[in-house]
Amino acid sequence: MSSDSGYTWRPITVDDTDTFLRLRHALAEADDTGDHFGRDQVTETFASSYIDFPRGSVGVFTEGGVVEDGEAEGGEMVAYCYLQARTAADPVHEFRMSGGVHPGHRGRGLGTRLLEWAAEAVVPLHLERFPQAPLSLNIGTLVGHTAMEQLFADQGYQQRRWFNTMRIDLGRELPGAPLPEGVTVRTFAPECSEDARTVRNEAFRDHWGSTETSPEIWQQVTSGSAFRPDLTVVAYQDGEPLALVLTEEFDEYRAATGKRDLYIGLVGTRRSARGRGLASALLTQVLARARAEGFDTASLGVDADSPTGALGLYQRLGFRAEQVWVVQSKPIGVGAPVV
Structure with a gap:
């Protein structure tokens, strides 16, 4: 733990859930990200075996007051960063990073210090998993936030890949798209879970930045609070799984907007079944x-440059782009001193 300039820096713990949620809500509102994080999602994040919160997270807190027993009470979280390992280094271990600074505390150097902390903290976490592989730090940022883009540029990050957030109004007429002959559709159930994971892994094998979804991660996804198994489907032909649509619903989005949105987390088709609609x-x-x-x-x-032409498919169905995100990436010299 460290304390300076009125802030305390320390790893994030599950006891910080309330203040972490308040910070995430403030960031979503100020930056118009649409990232409405709920308590269940925080709990599930803490349970991830790919995030080492004691060593791979830091929260920046205002210094608290004094309670009756004379001990300093915890302050409010005003900035955070955590690091998430990947399941493979293919060929680079692209460590993911999440972070942000409360709008009321920007312009004080906290963002720069968080990025400096991340570049140092990520090295031992990487070496434990893929010691022979090169390493990079990756984070997605919303295009158009000039100050944020400049922050990452100053720290040596490069913009590598662009992604669109798209939405469709379900009040409009939906196009028809019949199933190919011989194909049946099953609503998700535990007995087809491994089939769905197989489809996901093969479908995304040629996608930029994608790694295999392990059984552990898949279990976390399909048992998560947002997962909608009744609106998740798997296509089969002759008993062979061919395609998947996986969906989620986030209660926090509904609370913030007053609307119900179905988030389509995965759309994938195995290579042998592509081109059939x-x-x-x-x-x-x-x-x-x-x-x-x-x-x-x-x-x-x-992905704006999806190799399967997914962007055009969604546009034809009536989805329209609302936001553009860019992956900021920085190579980290493994074993080299961080300055």
């Missing part, structure tokens, strides 16, 4: 179900 057919089925259940919109994120 499976993704379109599954998506239109899911969207129709969502509208019947009372959802107002559906949203998703897509």
